Amino acid sequence: MAAVFLVTLYEYSPLFYIAVVFTCFIVTTGLVLGWFGWDVPVIMRNSEETQFNTRVFKKQMRQVKNPFGLEITNPSTASITTGITLKTDCLEDSRLTCYWGCSVQKLYEALQKHVYCFRISTPQALEDALYSEYLYQEQYFIKKDSKEEIYCQLPRDNKIEDFGSVPRSRYPLVALLTLAHEDDREIYDIISMVSVIHIPDKTYKLSCRILYQYLLLAQGQFHDLKQLFMSANNNSTPSSNPSAEEKNADRSLLEKAGLSESEVELSEENSKDCVVCQNGSVNWVLLPCRHTCLCDGCVKYFQQCPMCRQFVQESFALCSQKEQDKDKLKTL
Numbered sequence: 001m002a003a004v005f006l007v008t009l010y011e012y013s014p015l016f017y018i019a020v021v022f023t024c025f026i027v028t029t030g031l032v033l034g035w036f037g038w039d040v041p042v043i044m045r046n047s048e049e050t051q052f053n054t055r056v057f058k059k060q061m062r063q064v065k066n067p068f069g070l071e072i073t074n075p076s077t078a079s080i081t082t083g084i085t086l087k088t089d090c091l092e093d094s095r096l097t098c099y100w101g102c103s104v105q106k107l108y109e110a111l112q113k114h115v116y117c118f119r120i121s122t123p124q125a126l127e128d129a130l131y132s133e134y135l136y137q138e139q140y141f142i143k144k145d146s147k148e149e150i151y152c153q154l155p156r157d158n159k160i161e162d163f164g165s166v167p168r169s170r171y172p173l174v175a176l177l178t179l180a181h182e183d184d185r186e187i188y189d190i191i192s193m194v195s196v197i198h199i200p201d202k203t204y205k206l207s208c209r210i211l212y213q214y215l216l217l218a219q220g221q222f223h224d225l226k227q228l229f230m231s232a233n234n235n236s237t238p239s240s241n242p243s244a245e246e247k248n249a250d251r252s253l254l255e256k257a258g259l260s261e262s263e264v265e266l267s268e269e270n271s272k273d274c275v276v277c278q279n280g281s282v283n284w285v286l287l288p289c290r291h292t293c294l295c296d297g298c299v300k301y302f303q304q305c306p307m308c309r310q311f312v313q314e315s316f317a318l319c320s321q322k323e324q325d326k327d328k329l330k331t332l
Contacts, residue, residue, distance in 0.1 A: 083153030101135030162201035
């Protein structure tokens with residue numbers, strides 16, 4: 001159809017035919033080279049133009065000190081029947097409150113109440129928001145910088161061996177860390193930390209781990225604390241690493257629970273250098289994939305993550321250039 005049109009146009013007027021073909025050539029060239037401001041494949045542009053026209057937004061981050069620290073000691077030995085050992089590391093005197101069999105719906109309703117109704121800065125505030133929708137509660141006083149190990153266990157009188165099949169209406173354990181003294185709540189922006197912990201039982205044998213952690217701010221916000229996918233030197237012995245069969249089993253169980261995207265970490269090389277130039281130190285976090293793999297020099301050339309090829313919507317630096325210069329001076 002187009003060929004017939006061009007032949008007819010040439011028979012009508014050769015000069016007009018040449019003008020139309022030349023105009024089409026100019027328009028096509030402009031589209032390919034991006035003269036009209038439209039997006040074109042990055043491979044068609046030089047590095048300077050890519051750097052200038054990049055659409056990756058850099059977030060301005062504000063440093064906030066988290067007074068709470070919580071981790072699981074010997075997760076391989078934890079279970080519903082034998083209990084769990086938690087290790088705390090708090091900057092101030094705090095209270096650890098454990099809610100066994102906490103209602104999933106009531107927990108997230110409580111987080112919304114922290115935003116709209118009242119601040120969850122004490123264990124009593126969370127208990128009121130949960131409407132006592134849990135099976136058992138225990139509380140411990142944590143001294144500052146003590147790094148205590150606390151053993152938590154359901155009473156044997158409850159005779160609970162599992163919490164049913166997936167999807168569940170109750171979390172096995174929800175741990176709440178709050179500041180013990182009211183004066184400390186005026187110093188820190190973060191006043192509470194809620195940790196959702198999975199503990200294996202006879203029905204759901206996924207290894208013990210922290211599924212979610214939420215930081216509750218005094219201003220009424222709460223943030224989901226997520227892990228960064230970052231390379232790190234691994235000095236542990238091979239015997240301490242889980243086997244491939246255990247990793248595959250955990251991955252399949254996470255996929256059944258719908259947690260695979262946020263909880264399964266991607267394996268990377270044991271290096272803290274930029275994955276592109278292999279020279280600069282890694283400093284930039286790419287969102288939404290959360291891969292931390294680029295240095296200050298390479299981040300401006302990428303609109304897609306070099307690890308997973310996902311388009312980068314935002315990015316932020318782990319530390320400023322001034323902090324990096326200070327670290328270099330210390331090493332010298």
